[in-house]
Amino acid sequence: MTQNPLKAKKIVDRTVPRTPVISRDGSLVAFEVAPWGYKGESASKAIWLSRNREPARAFTSGAAVDSEPAFSPDGTKLAFLSNRNDEKKTQIFLLPLDGGEATALGKIDGELEALKWSPDGAELAVLRRQPETKKRKKKNKKRDDAIVVDGEPRYNRLFMLDVETGKKREVDSGDRELWDYAWSPDSSQIAYLTSEETGFDAPMARGDIWLVDREGAEPRHLVEFDQTPMFPVFVTGPNGLALAIRKNGFRAHPAESIYLVDLESGACVDLLPEFPGNVEGIRPLDEIEGAVAIHTAEGVHTGLYRFDVRTGERTSILPDELTSNGAFPYTPSVTPNGESVAVLWSDSDVPEEIYLVEDAEAPVKLTEFGKDFAGKLLPSETISWQSDDLEIFGLLTLPERDDDAPLPLVVQIHGGPSWQWQDNCFLDWHDWTQYLVSRGFAVLTPNPRGSTGRGSEFQRRLIDDVGGGEMRDVIAGAQALVDRGIADPERLGVGGWSWGGYLTAYTITRTQMFKAAVMGAGLSNMISDHGTDDIPSANLSYYPGQPYHHLDEYWESSAIKHITNCVTPTLIVHGEADDRVHVTQGAEMYRALKVLDVPVEFVRYPREPHGFKERNHQIDLLTRIGDWFEKWLKPESAADEDNSSPGS
Structure with missing residues (x-):
């Protein structure tokens, strides 16, 4: 029995909930609701509300x-x-x-x-x-609108x-970019986080923590970091009131951890130095002395713990069914006593919904936004394989089928590279698993070295080895599925977005095992990317220094350097307003493959930034990706006419 293909239009048009918040007494849960794609210049977004565990209803409406x-x-x-x-x-x-x-x-x-x-x-x-x-607005109206970069x-x-x-x-924060802030429990102080950069590279800049009294005294500088910290939360530490933060390291983004900052001295201590995962977010637990709630990523799953900043003790505040299965991408909202939690959760074959959990008991589902997909999605399983000296994990999703014959396989590589595939529902323009599985493909989503969820050492494996080891992990994963008789070696595809687009491009210039590729918003030339990327320090941390002093290292890890080895038919898709990875990265790859007579198609999407916003573009993109893999990996199967049209 084979599955009916999902329509790209139905995937993009589905309404999804986001970012739940819970009232202090746990009786109310509110959250945002919006479709994936914009139909106009922006998407309408409504707020829904659940009272006393009842099913949620729209609380605001309109355009x-x-x-x-x-x-x-x-x-x-x-x-x-x-x-x-x-x-x-x-x-x-x-x-x-x-x-x-x-x-x-x-x-x-x-x-x-x-x-x-x-x-x-x-x-x-x-x-x-x-x-x-006012002066700038007046000049803009006259089209006297020259822009001085950083001016x-x-x-x-x-x-x-x-x-x-x-x-x-207004708090006088000076000429600094202010990223986040937190109120103290008694409302007398605010801690805020700043960097001295704005515009390009601001998210990666040196960061500072400041304290200011509510009544407006001069802000007091507390501590400086080599990168902007996040998620400040006041908490009682061993020496009195302190600040818990999540901090990234700079060199190859060592796994995010929770740090405690002393409010008098500014001394900063890593509270989870050996944690084999990542801290994704922090929430206050004001009614539990010395505790905060931490959202963690561990392997392909997520957790939520009551964490004592004085002893390091962790206690789960969610039931096993939400932490041993599926995942939640956003940090849940928790009542101050830690007894009630509002969480957005999904499993591989269950779209995201809002749940209420009380006293770590069975969750109460508050929404039914995914009901149209009930019984139409397929589960993933966690698998592992050996690559060099590492055990690599990933998620494998198989289509419905009538026999055990080897399948066409698509490997979708995640972005980041400091990110990870989790065991949640991949059902949108950016995450292709369920769409491709419904069209008869097996899909592997690997977490190669450099991914989050496995601690600092695993993330640091990319340092001075960009493209190398992570490419071997991807190839080894595909080969493992061939060896197990799951994947057909003559029908292997690879694709990804952002860094996943980069690793796709690099991989197809180093091996000819893949018969089709999709390079989404990917980098092709690490040297030229450094000059156009809005956060060049993100990639800089993996190299020994600036490209102007290390051209050989940047060039060696560029797909363009090895482009004459490429024979893989490649679809390149890119937004024309992408500041993160400039559209010229796709253009360089396209020009090279065109000159070399490699089958290639380059589709540019007007107005789109790094993450696509517009509905019609999302539908077109998803459909093209499915059709491309269908054309090159399943030539005996003509694409369904309905499914192939951009408006389907």
């Missing part, structure tokens, strides 16, 4: 973008961000939970994010991107608004 729901500490109001009054301006709105209309708070608008209540409920804080100056930086600023009066005040 506006409503986002970042946040419950007041007393549970009577919901604050959120919206452009409902002006599609070009986002404002803060307050909505009574017992009924009434949403009203705008204060006179602050623009590019807003990171909305957070003070614990006493008196104020709301928010980050706002500095608007263009007019627009920083994120932190504002606090009085909930009763709407009066606002």
